[in-house]
Amino acid sequence: MNKLYGDVVLVVGASSGMGKAIAEALASEDYKVYGTSRKAEMPKEQDEIAAAQSGGFLKMLQLDVCSQESIERAVNFIKEKEGGIDILVNCPGFALAGSVEDTSFEEAFMEFNTNFFGIHRVCRSVLPVMREKSKGLIINISSTAGLIPVPFQSFYSASKFALEAMTEGMRSEVKPFGINVAMVEPGDTKTGFTNSRVFVKDSKDSAYKNVFDSSIERMIKDEQSGPPPVGVVKTVMRMINSSNPPVRVVVGPINKVLAFLKRVLPSRLVVYIVSKLYA
Ligand SMILES: NC(=O)c1ccc[n+]([C@@H]2O[C@H](COP(=O)([O-])OP(=O)(O)OC[C@H]3O[C@@H](n4cnc5c(N)ncnc54)[C@H](OP(=O)(O)O)[C@@H]3O)[C@@H](O)[C@H]2O)c1
16 A cells, blocks of 8 residues: 555554554554564564564654754664654553642653643654655654643643643644644543553642642542554554544544533533543
């Protein structure tokens, strides 16, 4: 099948959940996929031969979005091997659980450093490579929490709101260079997300403890009873096959309804509904 943007893909955060499913799906469609993990090791020559011979091309590189050096090393590696990067899918992210009052600056920064500044760092490294070829596609994995903030995940929601704003602004900036930018907004999905949730230090003896505990319990239950990332993979595939992908696509029937309600209802009512969901 003709590859609209080219066949070299970088999937950041491909060791688990959505990123892993996206990377595997693309490799099975004959894309040359470079996935990343903080825990991966940079490949050696013999690994490359093995990857090239094993059918679907999926190679893991070491990358931490909080380390500029690791991003540059991975991007340069792909540029040297493939001559460029055609598609970038940014998946890294984790949830920070805690009330706004209980969250320290350092904890809030840690959340933004991965979910927002991390993706900014990756985009800054990849955009010059895409501009060289005057084409490319960037897909950022946001969240429905980037449209409708969730209590006790206010900083997670804020990091996704920031990501939404940056992505939307960047879309207009890079369009003249032939580069498309889009976002996916998944709802609760069964991945490694639940286990990687970080709880703020002060949540243990918090004045919010009772409602915090029941809210987080509800979130965990919803995530773990959510679907696997099939809908996210399908959405990414559609974007990759579109010369003009939408700015954002909400994934999941309930989330589509919530996104619609957010547009049409007064904010007071939306906040009330969300607070009832997580009370
Ligand atoms: N699951 C949900 O219910 C849900 C709902 C809406 C949105 N999302 C969003 O979907 C995206 C994917 O999450 P997921 O659900 O697939 O969770 P996941 O299974 O925990 O996967 C997260 C991925 O991000 C990578 N990662 C984390 N911190 C990183 C860092 N500092 N540098 C580089 N990579 C990092 C992890 O790789 P390593 O740990 O190997 O480095 C892993 O591959 C996230 O942005 C999340 O906010 C999830």
